[in-house]
Amino acid sequence: MKTFREGLGLFALSFKEVWIADKTYFFFNLLMLIAIPFQMNASIYLGSALINDLSSPNFEFGGVLRLIVLIVGMELAVTVLGQLQQKFNLAFTEKFSLRQKTRLLDYYYSIDLVEKENPSFHGRAQFNEFALSKIESNYQSFLSLASLLVSISLSLYLLRNLSPAAMICLLAVCVARGMLELKTIRNRVEVTNVLQTSHRTYGYLYQLLSNFTAHKEMMVNQAYPFFKKLWLERKREAFELQYGLEKKTIVFVTISKILSGLFKLGLAVLIIYYIYNRKLTIGDYMAITMAAPLIESNILNLFNLGGKFYENTSYLRLAGDMLSAGGGDAGSRGSVIGEIQSIAVRNLSFRYPNRTENALNGIRLSIRKGEIIAIVGDNASGKTTLVKLILGLYPPEPGSVFYNQTDLNDIHLPSVWNQVSAVFQDFSKYELDIRHNIALSDLKEIHNDQRLYELADAFGIANIMLPERGLETQLGYLTEDSINLSGGQWQRIALARALFKQASLVVLDEPTSAIDPNSELELLNRLLDASGEKTLIVITHRIGIAANVDKIVVMQNGEIKEVGSHSDLVHAQGYYFDMWMKQKELYNKQEKEVAYP
The missing domain is CATH 1.20.1560.10 (ABC transporter type 1, transmembrane domain)
Structure with a gap:
């Protein structure tokens, strides 16, 4: 029946x-x-x-x-x-x-x-x-x-x-x-x-x-x-x-x-x-x-x-x-928040579908407005998963993530995303013109040419524009007059997109993974300068940026091992210190090989 x-x-x-x-x-x-x-x-x-x-x-x-x-x-x-x-x-x-x-x-x-x-x-x-x-x-x-x-x-x-x-x-x-x-x-x-x-x-x-x-x-x-x-x-x-x-x-x-x-x-x-x-x-x-x-x-x-x-x-x-299904927007219910003043993570754990072990275990973390935070760790340590849960892209357990002292599960998620800008490691390469590629994060400002050109100059995009097309230069393969970019150039476009939006929280997941080492430090400094009073979370394998941030979160096997400033963690000589020394040794070795061929 x-x-x-x-x-x-x-x-x-x-x-x-x-x-x-x-x-x-x-x-x-x-x-x-x-x-x-x-x-x-x-x-x-x-x-x-x-x-x-x-x-x-x-x-x-x-x-x-x-x-x-x-x-x-x-x-x-x-x-x-x-x-x-x-x-x-x-x-x-x-x-x-x-x-x-x-x-x-x-x-x-x-x-x-x-x-x-x-x-x-x-x-x-x-x-x-x-x-x-x-x-x-x-x-x-x-x-x-x-x-x-x-x-x-x-x-x-x-x-x-x-x-x-x-x-x-x-x-x-x-x-x-x-x-x-x-x-x-x-x-x-x-x-x-x-x-x-x-x-x-x-x-x-x-x-x-x-x-x-x-x-x-x-x-x-x-x-x-x-x-x-x-x-x-x-x-x-x-x-x-x-x-x-x-x-x-x-x-x-x-x-x-x-x-x-x-x-x-x-x-x-x-x-x-x-x-x-x-x-x-x-x-x-x-x-x-x-x-x-x-x-x-x-x-x-x-x-x-x-x-x-x-x-x-x-x-x-x-x-x-x-x-x-009703087809409604995800997280369409709950209270609306304005500018992000604080984020608190309390005893957060998470497991992916079809997995037997947790990706995160008992994470505790506090983030204040205007802080620049670097999350570092090995592959599969849980860095990106943590950020996706903080942003509400993955649903956290009730009582584990708070914005402005309000449980994320009680907040209207689009109001959070209105305050967030992000570039993920697997960022999208939109085969549109440069204007849309940058302005997609805040389409109501798509005709703000001054802001678009400022970011294009800051992130080294201006030199790829066709003189006769400018911001209307098409990228990709869709049209005969399009130009394709290298991985690093696409990443610069994505970074400009993230900073174009007037968001109070910016998340950058491996923001320089496709950038050549010679440009990496300069680009990282531009990112820090451009962030202004925004709260900035940077996920990275490369810890060269660490000395310039307010707080470093060190992750291993889904847990936070250490939290502190660069000098504090170096003096503690723990897991972060080992990472720092290994990468420092690698760079020193490369410098010696260049100096003494």
Whole structure:
């Protein structure tokens, strides 16, 4: 009963979505639902009458002409309606696709980032887009179902002169064919679910092989044959799954068509026998031999539609979370905060999906307005995870992160993000012009050319601008006049973007990872100068910046090992001191190698 109610709910959803997208399309399809089966069966009935009239030695020319005009007129009317339907279909497809893709994007945007770290989410994401296409399919299936029922009812009237035994035999053959073809439906759904994962795997491998930026590493490592072989193996596995399914389908469909052919032969012999005994006319022969296959086809389609309903609702049921989502903004409830005065972290722990160990354990930290803080540590020490939790990008446990002495879980998150600017280690490279690349952090100031040029000069971006284009210089590969940048130049763009926004908190995750060492110190100093009275959090492996910050947070294995100024931590000779000495030794060694080649 629960499954039945879910099916009805998803069925109602399909109607609602089509209704919202285009009401004219909705009503026009209802008209076509009746018009097409009526025209088909009426043409058979009138054609039968026409043949009977023509076979009569004393037929009336006017009567025959009226029948011909009526048959052709109905056909033309349905043809015109069909052309109009194509026009409505084009408009509807665009509207419906736009609505569903917008819905999908809103749903993804509203989901916590930590959920997007789960590998299963990426599988569901691809599946959800496929499932959305089943909404319209469900609606179309219902229209087809209703149209088939109308057509079958009208066609049965045309077979009124057949014996009950022949009618029962016809229905039995139809049901047998339907049951044969339904046998593949459940297996098709299961195989399709497996194929979704398979498509994702070999699709990724193909993208990797066709990604020009990956070719240089493949060439050096001679890895192209390996990835090509792996792609072909995954492609072959997917094909074998699909091929096995289609083989079963072909067998059942073949048996089904043999049954149909034998029945048609028997029906033709029966009708000829009736005509021979003057129980049927030649017109009846035409009507029955056209109506019977039509009934057979329609009943077979009923079974297929039943299978399609099962298939569609199976996909939609698995995408239920997305379909029931309201699409609201993440963290849309809670109090609104203004300028960030303080941040407090109290006993914060966190674990990623599919992990058995915590990424963070018992973190305690306080940050005051205007402080410059460096978070240092080895890879996987939890630096970036800590910052994402502080910013509310990952949901922290209640009572573990506070802004201005208010629990982050009780704050309207967009009001926090209005006060925050950030550059992450995996920052985005927007293939737009320089103006938009910098101003994306505060679009209401996009025409503040003075501020844009100041930051472009400060971060060494001005020299990449085309003289005739200036801030409108296009970056990337999207247009023929675009220019592509090095990793370091893209990072400078991202840093300028972070400082363009008048935020009270700036977070920089490995801000100079792609910058050459000769420019690194100068750029770091510019960052510190440009931050002004902002609170600045810098995540870095390179601790050369440490002597210039107010507080250093040293992390290891998801825990804070030390907190203090550079001089305090050096004198403590703990974990930070070891990091400092190792990096200092490395730089000294490099300097000696340059000085004494």
